[in-house]
Amino acid sequence: xxxxxxxxxxxxxxxxxxxxxxxxxxxxxxxxxxxxxxxxxxxxxxxxxxxxxxxxxxxxxxxxxxxxxxxxxxxxxxxxxxxxxxxxxxxxxxxxxxxxxxxxxxxxxxxxxxxxxxxxxxxxxxxxxxxxxxxxxxxxxxxxxxxxxxxxxxxxxxxxxxxxxxxxxxxxxxxxxxxxxxxxxxxxxxxxxxxxxxxxxxxxxxxxxxxxxxxxxxxxxxxxxxxxxxxxxxxxxxxxxxxxxxxxxxxxxxxxxxx
Numbered sequence: 001x002x003x004x005x006x007x008x009x010x011x012x013x014x015x016x017x018x019x020x021x022x023x024x025x026x027x028x029x030x031x032x033x034x035x036x037x038x039x040x041x042x043x044x045x046x047x048x049x050x051x052x053x054x055x056x057x058x059x060x061x062x063x064x065x066x067x068x069x070x071x072x073x074x075x076x077x078x079x080x081x082x083x084x085x086x087x088x089x090x091x092x093x094x095x096x097x098x099x100x101x102x103x104x105x106x107x108x109x110x111x112x113x114x115x116x117x118x119x120x121x122x123x124x125x126x127x128x129x130x131x132x133x134x135x136x137x138x139x140x141x142x143x144x145x146x147x148x149x150x151x152x153x154x155x156x157x158x159x160x161x162x163x164x165x166x167x168x169x170x171x172x173x174x175x176x177x178x179x180x181x182x183x184x185x186x187x188x189x190x191x192x193x194x195x196x197x198x199x200x201x202x203x204x205x206x207x208x209x210x211x212x213x214x215x216x217x218x219x220x221x222x223x224x225x226x227x228x229x230x231x232x233x234x235x236x237x238x239x240x241x242x243x244x245x246x247x248x249x250x251x252x253x254x255x256x257x258x259x
Contacts, residue, residue, distance in 0.1 A: 012049035014051050
């Protein structure tokens with residue numbers, strides 16, 4: 001069984017599905033290592049304008065596969081290697097140049113939250129359940145994941161989520177800003193319809209906005225000023241910029257090609 005599926009039948013949207021239903025899509029080390037390859041390839045693919053990350057059979061992900069921990073995360077050295085694999089997957093999603101959306105049904109726990117928070121947006125089914133149980137396992141949630149959590153919900157809510165290890169429902173997730181939308185439909189269904197609207201906009205503008213936002217999150221906007229200026233300059237020299245201006249003046253919808 002393929003543990004991660006890539007569905008291109010909805011282009012320009014691609015659906016990436018975590019696919020271990022018997023384990024509620026718990027993430028194996030192999031899956032953590034595979035995710036960067038998948039998202040890096042999607043970033044390079046000009047036919048892709050947006051990515052939906054979801055889980056098979058009614059659950060997003062129950063988190064990292066704890067049954068592997070004795071072997072794959074049994075001491076400090078192997079734990080550091082495992083954490084590097086998790087960070088690699090999260091970084092690959094964060095730095096994907098296309099808009100990304102986590103469609104969350106059922107459980108979204110621990111490592112599942114890590115992946116969902118790496119996406120630009122999170123849509124949840126009303127029956128979804130969230131939580132970060134690190135404090136019940138005796139581990140410290142990763143620095144990158146904790147930064148993402150604070151950026152999304154703020155420091156006070158992040159402390160409560162991490163210190164209590166409690167689970168919270170979709171309505172609570174919406175209230176604190178962990179998710180941006182809650183619906184009775186499947187999260188993938190509502191998320192894809194919403195993300196499709198975004199794919200009509202200029203890909204270079206979206207990629208540039210993500211680059212600027214990441215630099216601000218990383219606290220390197222000043223140091224990266226020349227590179228960011230280059231991103232903005234490239235957009236003004238693009239065919240899409242000329243098309244956008246023409247379309248506005250001609251009172252029609254623009255047709256962007258990402259160049």
